[in-house]
Amino acid sequence: MSNQAENLAALVPAAKAELVVEKRPIPTPGPDEVLVRNHFIGLNPLDWKRQLSGMFISSYPAILGTDSSGIVESVGSNVTKFKPGDRVLGGADGMISQKPENASYQTYTIFRATSTSKLPSNISLEQAATLTTATITSYLMLFHVLGLPKPELKTPPPNATVLIWGGASTVGNLAIQFAKAAGLNVYAIASKKNHEYLRSLGAKLLFDYHSDTVVEDAVAAAEREGKPIAYVADTITSVATLGSVQDILSKSTATVKNVAHTAPWPEDFKKLDGINADMVHGEEVWYKPDMIELGSKVFNEDLPKWLESGVIVPPPYRVVEGGVGKIQDALKVLQAGVSNQKVVVGV
Incomplete structure (x- = not known):
């Protein structure tokens, strides 16, 4: 890893507060996890609702976000389906695990291998960031x-x-x-x-x-x-x-x-x-054994095939450039209402 690599995170510092950007350590994946250097972060309506209501936030400061796409940086000891350099999308489980490193509003995110998909060559990282939660x-x-x-x-x-x-x-x-x-x-x-x-x-x-x-x-x-x-x-x-x-x-x-x-x-x-x-309850793919298995099949096996074959086409999207510091602006765009578009932030 480059000595210049750093992890910038958009934090919710207190209840109902706007996001602030802080530097955090780059996390290390556990045995069944992958560390991804995010390139695009997908925003969901639940994100701004959590920010304003405190829903699924046990303490502050907190990091939000579920969807992102990027490049695998490192993998845990038990992970065999992914390797450094793979292009992937992931669904971060921070909302359930309450682990700040397992949230997508930052440069580097930890994902469970069971909630990660390898991208076929016909899908861009921008497109991939639209897909996880949907x-x-x-x-x-x-x-x-x-x-x-x-x-x-x-x-x-x-x-x-x-x-x-x-x-x-x-x-x-x-x-x-x-x-x-x-x-x-x-x-x-x-x-x-x-x-x-x-x-x-x-x-x-x-x-x-x-x-x-x-x-x-x-x-x-x-x-x-x-x-x-x-x-x-x-x-x-x-x-x-x-x-x-x-x-x-x-x-x-x-x-x-x-x-x-x-x-x-x-x-x-x-x-x-x-x-x-x-x-x-999409979050069940992170904690219910039978649903973890189902989620693994969808993300690890099915989704790459569906995307490669064209069975599934990523939805239209709007990219907000400028890194994690622009996530708050992008959330306001989403909250104001968008039609037939996923709001994605370039990291």
Whole structure:
């Protein structure tokens, strides 16, 4: 390692405070871990929500961030699937482990080998930084929470429609692609300006959430096809979206009515009888034994193949240059709202 190498980290110094940049030691990976020199850091809405609320922060100062891509610097003694110099993406488990070195808002990050993917030559580091959280969240929404048939199993899909609410989010982008790969009948709800792009990913029919008749239009289209809406992945998860989702399912003739959502069900918001709703927990791939195994298969084996073959295409992104010192500015961009874009910071 060069004597000039240093680890700059964007820290949350106190509750609700803005990020400050400090120099930290370059960490050493444990037996089952890899140390990555980050080149691009992907931001998620949960990041600014954690900063403002203190969610999943046990003490301060704290380092946030889950997604990044870069070059492997060193590996632990048990790691055989990665070596120094490999181009990778990773999902940092600092939110669960509470280890500051296991967070992505810094130059060097420790990742579990089970949450790391080697990149094929057709995927850039910029593109890779968009993928980690979106990949595992969308995969689990469809194939774990909703119980739909996984693409790799070649199982005949149900005679029903899966609806992706929030198709232009990064999770929505990936969910559409996974659903298409599984042979599912895919509808998506998104702003009209994004319909053409989402159709190219595999959404058969698209509906504009601004429309006063979006609920009725989606239900009627599925009924005409003889494939009623039975499964919904709500990637936004607000009172407004869940209200519309429940309205859709209550009007559908499907016998199964399942919803997967990305955030906790709002307090004092009633779940309708006959509708099964469950939250996706992507963080389980870091601490539940069966989910660790599933996550390892997705990240170590499947994702590189999906990317190389084009089954999965990385979502659109916007790069904010300037290093970790620009993460706070980039979080404000994300908080203000972006459409069909992942915000990525160049390190």
